[in-house]
Amino acid sequence: xxxxxxxxxxxxxxxxxxxxxxxxxxxxxxxxxxxxxxxxxxxxxxxxxxxxxxxxxxxxxxxxxxxxxxxxxxxxxxxxxxxxxxxxxxxxxxxxxxxxxxxxxxxxxxxxxxxxxxxxxxxxxxxxxxxxxxxxxxxxxxxxxxxxxxxxxxxxxxxxxxxxxxxxxxxxxxxxxxxxxxxxxxxxxxx
Amino acid sequence: xxxxxxxxxxxxxxxxxxxxxxxxxxxxxxxxxxxxxxxxxxxxxxxxxxxxxxxxxxxxxxxxxxxxxxxxxxxxxxxxxxxxxxxxxxxxxxxxxxxxxxxxxxxxxxxxxxxxxxxxxxxxxxxxxxxxxxxxxxxxxxxxxxxxxxxxxxxxxxxxxxxxxxxxxxxxxxxxxxxxxxxxxxxxxxx
DNA sequence: GTCTATACTTGGATAGAC
DNA sequence: GTCTATCCAAGTATAGAC
Numbered sequence: 001x002x003x004x005x006x007x008x009x010x011x012x013x014x015x016x017x018x019x020x021x022x023x024x025x026x027x028x029x030x031x032x033x034x035x036x037x038x039x040x041x042x043x044x045x046x047x048x049x050x051x052x053x054x055x056x057x058x059x060x061x062x063x064x065x066x067x068x069x070x071x072x073x074x075x076x077x078x079x080x081x082x083x084x085x086x087x088x089x090x091x092x093x094x095x096x097x098x099x100x101x102x103x104x105x106x107x108x109x110x111x112x113x114x115x116x117x118x119x120x121x122x123x124x125x126x127x128x129x130x131x132x133x134x135x136x137x138x139x140x141x142x143x144x145x146x147x148x149x150x151x152x153x154x155x156x157x158x159x160x161x162x163x164x165x166x167x168x169x170x171x172x173x174x175x176x177x178x179x180x181x182x183x184x185x186x187x188x189x190x191x
Numbered sequence: 192x193x194x195x196x197x198x199x200x201x202x203x204x205x206x207x208x209x210x211x212x213x214x215x216x217x218x219x220x221x222x223x224x225x226x227x228x229x230x231x232x233x234x235x236x237x238x239x240x241x242x243x244x245x246x247x248x249x250x251x252x253x254x255x256x257x258x259x260x261x262x263x264x265x266x267x268x269x270x271x272x273x274x275x276x277x278x279x280x281x282x283x284x285x286x287x288x289x290x291x292x293x294x295x296x297x298x299x300x301x302x303x304x305x306x307x308x309x310x311x312x313x314x315x316x317x318x319x320x321x322x323x324x325x326x327x328x329x330x331x332x333x334x335x336x337x338x339x340x341x342x343x344x345x346x347x348x349x350x351x352x353x354x355x356x357x358x359x360x361x362x363x364x365x366x367x368x369x370x371x372x373x374x375x376x377x378x379x380x381x382x
Numbered sequence: 383g384t385c386t387a388t389a390c391t392t393g394g395a396t397a398g399a400c
Numbered sequence: 401g402t403c404t405a406t407c408c409a410a411g412t413a414t415a416g417a418c
Binding site: 017018019021022092096097099100101102103105111114115117118119122139141142143145146147148149150151152153154155156157158160161163164165166170173174175176177178180181182184 | 208209210212213283287288290291292293294296302305306308309310313330332333334336337338339340341342343344345346347348349351352354355356357361364365366367368369371372373375
């Protein structure tokens, strides 16, 4: 992995762990093993580096979700697969996290990937939910768009609650609760 | 309002807007109108000030929730009242926000009010949901604790999505989606 | 491309006068 | 209780040598 790549990856980790304000160029240099000059050779400064890192995280999230939502099984099965995917609950979401960073949200360039990621995700999930309704797997009543937004919110909020409790099980409980409402006959998670 | 109180309130606002790392003693002094000496007279430093502010925010959240969850109406009505309460969606939750702050979560004293607040809220809501089930307002099937956690997660995640979209309506959509699953016959929000 | 030196600002706090 | 002066580390960069 070349230096540029290492810088991006280190920045991704630090943004995830500590957010934008909490991430200093120094810390990035230490974690990546790059020197001062090297970092400023590859990137113009912290915002430039952050843009590369955020873009990368956003692409990542989208690629995984797309793989599961367009994967095998019935529409409802794919939704469940997506929701139940193993996640590092205590680390939280590398993209959702950024919404709490005022400096990120204040910069249109940094903000854009965050906005687009969730806008896409909500829409994509709503589409699969609509398919599930069309196929009779789900009741026809609830609005797919609202349901999709609620489900994505459960994921994001599940991270918050798991971190508050310092317990990844709380995240799993949030997902269980949501699935219990979405699929009344759903088998409970094995414990 | 005396100076001590102004310092606490200013710190609360700043923690809410910018988080712990993003909040400097200088900024607190400017917002509160206190001088250097005044601030360090009333508080021993940033962590001490943050503790006072966080405790205050936690008490606030709890008091409001308790008022609604123990207020008038049937159990299910009280849950709906709580979920539909007017909230400043783009500002987010002053307590939930702190879970993203590594320095807060790393300090047991600062972390405690956050942990206790959500632990209490999930339990309290679960209790009211159980009442609603006992009274026949809700289906008996879903586990009240899991459902409660999912609903609180929708709130917290709704803030995340609303901020990502820079649109408070997204928050409302998340709540609508959750209520649509919880109460299949619920009347849609008036628009 | 990477290193070292340098620079200026801000963060976070202490000391002592009033 | 509040003010001013002072302090040292860290944040964020630029300049120029290698």
